Every structure is written in structure tokens, then in C-alpha cells.
Amino acid sequence: MFAALIAALGLLPPIPVPIIPVPITAQSLGVMLAGALLGPKRGPLAVIIFLGVVLLGFPLLSGGRGGLGVFFGPSAGFLLGWVAGAFVVGVLTAQSLSRLMAACLVGGIGAVYVVGVPWMALVADISLTQALIASAAFLAGDLVKAVLAAISARAIQRGYPLGTS
Amino acid sequence: MSVGVYQPGNSCFHRATPGLKLAALTIYAVALSVVEQFVFLMGLSALVLVTWQIAGLTWAQLSANLKPLIWILLALFGFQLFVAGFWGAFDTVLTLAALVVAAALVSHTTRTDDMLDTLTATFSPFARFGVKPEDAAFVLVFTVRLVPFVSIVGREAIDARRARGAGRNPVPALVPMVIRLMRETDALSEAVVARGFGRT
Numbered sequence: 001m002f003a004a005l006i007a008a009l010g011l012l013p014p015i016p017v018p019i020i021p022v023p024i025t026a027q028s029l030g031v032m033l034a035g036a037l038l039g040p041k042r043g044p045l046a047v048i049i050f051l052g053v054v055l056l057g058f059p060l061l062s063g064g065r066g067g068l069g070v071f072f073g074p075s076a077g078f079l080l081g082w083v084a085g086a087f088v089v090g091v092l093t094a095q096s097l098s099r100l101m102a103a104c105l106v107g108g109i110g111a112v113y114v115v116g117v118p119w120m121a122l123v124a125d126i127s128l129t130q131a132l133i134a135s136a137a138f139l140a141g142d143l144v145k146a147v148l149a150a151i152s153a154r155a156i157q158r159g160y161p162l163g164t165s
Numbered sequence: 166m167s168v169g170v171y172q173p174g175n176s177c178f179h180r181a182t183p184g185l186k187l188a189a190l191t192i193y194a195v196a197l198s199v200v201e202q203f204v205f206l207m208g209l210s211a212l213v214l215v216t217w218q219i220a221g222l223t224w225a226q227l228s229a230n231l232k233p234l235i236w237i238l239l240a241l242f243g244f245q246l247f248v249a250g251f252w253g254a255f256d257t258v259l260t261l262a263a264l265v266v267a268a269a270l271v272s273h274t275t276r277t278d279d280m281l282d283t284l285t286a287t288f289s290p291f292a293r294f295g296v297k298p299e300d301a302a303f304v305l306v307f308t309v310r311l312v313p314f315v316s317i318v319g320r321e322a323i324d325a326r327r328a329r330g331a332g333r334n335p336v337p338a339l340v341p342m343v344i345r346l347m348r349e350t351d352a353l354s355e356a357v358v359a360r361g362f363g364r365t
Binding site for chain 2: 033037049050052053068071072073074123124125126130152155156159160
């Protein structure tokens with residue numbers, strides 16, 4: 001079900017940033033929520049299911065993208081990074097706001113970038129530093145999303161408690 | 166809500182098995198990334214355009230696939246112009262564009278059902294690690310069915326906030342939306358178990 005939620009977040013229109021090779025999306029918010037609420041096993045699984053549906057050709061990514069093509073582009077590493085991100089957030093997740101926030105920052109941003117940036121460097125044939133600079137433009141948006149994800153996750157935990165593993 | 170990018174047709178690409186097409190795509194991708202000479206690069210790029218025609222797809226569909234990428238490609242071109250010179254930039258951008266078109270070609274000519282069957286078959290080797298191929302395929306189909314449902318729930322949450330005079334800010338609507346989805350998930354999984362799927 002959470003996989004479907006991530007898809008729905010893609011229905012929010014992406015904020016187009018024409019200069020840089022990865023569109024900003026609200027979907028990484030869903031990735032952080034999946035990790036925070038579902039834990040280190042089911043969180044990444046939800047993301048994998050979502051990517052599987054995208055791979056099948058359903059245009060669920062923000063901007064109505066889908067199909068095999070997106071897994072070959074320069075930003076495809078960030079899609080794979082979501083799996084790692086959901087896992088790390090799931091490992092670090094907790095019942096306190098500050099720890100949730102730390103989890104979203106380390107997993108939702110750190111882990112995703114660790115996979116996404118080298119991929120972009122490789123595919124777009126630019127150096128790691130250049131890829132990092134290109135990605136830094138998204139850092140502000142990602143920071144906002146990490147904070148929002150942590151706040152939402154805490155509120156959802158209060159409203160509908162469930163085990164996180 | 167219409168989902169899927171399949172374009173009906175009866176070309177040899179429509180009739181080829183998804184596995185064959187995926188293998189061909191992989192080979193094409195490797196060839197593109199290895200080739201450096203101008204002639205071969207142009208040849209490979211032209212090849213994808215020819216196959217696009219053979220598959221009976223239109224130029225409008227081609228540009229629809231490349232349109233979301235145009236700014237990315239232009240930015241990359243400008244960037245490479247400084248780093249690798251004109252030919253380096255040309256090579257990188259053309260390679261990426263050709264790859265995306267080739268991948269879109271596979272998506273456009275392969276029915277989701279067929280792709281799913283191929284996927285079930287592909288999952289089979291993982292059975293020894295505890296992955297049930299049918300279950301994996303079932304989950305994928307189930308997720309597809311739930312996509313419109315989630316967007317309906319999201320819309321209702323936003324509408325509920327507006328009815329109380331709050332703005333269109335979607336973030337505070339997110340919490341009730343997710344909670345409601347999680348309740349529905351539990352109900353759905355009970356229903357699935359009651360019908361004899363899985364154990365938990």
C-alpha cells in the first residue's frame with residue numbers, strides 16, 4: 001500500500017528546475033515516510049515494489065515519467081538510492097521527533113546521494129565533484145522534505161501506532 | 166485514470182517476446198556506451214529511429230518521450246562543452262537520447278501483462294531465496310490497482326481541509342491521508358489473507 005502512496009506523491013507536480021539534470025519531486029518525501037513508518041525491511045520493499053511498477057511502464061514518477069527509459073538516465077541513481085534511503089531511515093527510525101529528523105537527514109538525503117551522485121557522474125560522464133555540485137541545488141528542497149517527513153511521521157505514529165519492523 | 170504507455174500495433178516488435186526485447190536493449194545500451202567513433206555513433210542512433218518507424222510509432226510519440234529530457238540534455242551539452250569539447254558533448258548527449266528512445270520503444274511495444282509474465286519468469290530463480298514469483302507479480306498488479314485509490318484519498322483529504330476554510334497546502338492533509346491509507350491497508354491485507362493468499 002505504501003508503494004501506492006509513493007506513487008500518489010508523484011502526482012504532486014514537480015517543481016521544474018531547468019538548469020539541473022534531476023527534477024525536484026515530492027516523491028522522496030514518500031520514501032522517507034516509508035522508511036520511518038514501515039521500518040528497515042518493509043520500507044525498502046515498498047520502494048522496490050514502486051520502482052517495479054514504474055519499470056513495467058506505468059508513468060508514476062513525477063512529471064508522468066515511467067518505463068525502462070528512466071532507469072538509464074543521469075538521475076536513475078537517485079531512484080536506486082531511494083531503496084538505500086528507505087532502509088537507512090528504517091534502521092534509524094524512532095518515536096521521538098529529533099531522532100526521526102536525524103533519520104530522515106542521514107537516510108533520506110545522505111544515503112540517497114551516496115548512490116545517486118556517483119551514478120550521475122558515471123552516466124553523464126562528469127567528475128564526482130561536478131555531480132555533487134549539480135546535486136547540491138536540490139539540497140535545500142531535500143532538507144525541507146526531510147523536516148516535513150519527520151514531523152508527519154511523528155504525527156502519524158501518534159494517530160495510528162504500529163510496530164516499525 | 167489511464168495508466169500504461171503501451172501503444173497497440175502488430176509490428177515484429179509487438180510480436181517479439183519481452184525477454185528478447187530486454188536482452189536486445191541491454192546489448193544496445195552496452196554498444197552505445199562503448200562506441201566512440203562518429204560513424205558508429207550516428208549509425209546506432211539512426212538504427213533506433215528506423216526501428217521506431219518499423220514499430221509503427223509516430224514522431225509525435227518520439228518527441229513526447231524526449232521533451233521532458235530536453236533541458237537536461239541541453240544543460241549536459243553545455244556542461245560537457247567545457248569539460249570534453251564539442252564532440253565529447255555531442256557523444257554524451259546523443260548516447261543518452263538514443264538510449265531513452267530505445268527503452269521507450271520497448272515500453273511502447275510491450276503489453277503490461279506480457280511484461281508481468283516475463284517478470285514472473287524472471288523472479289523464478291529467486292524462489293530458492295524465499296521469493297514466490299506469483300506473490301511478487303500479485304503485489305505489483307495490486308499496487309497498480311491502488312494508484313487511483315490513493316489519489317482519490319489524497320484529493321478527499323485536501324477537500325476536507327478546504328471545507329474547513331484551510332488553504333490548499335497539501336502537507337497538513339498528508340497526515341490524515343496516510344493514517345486512512347494505513348487503516349485501509351490493514352483491512353485489505355485481512356481480506357487478502359481471508360481469501361487464502363500467503364500466511365501473515
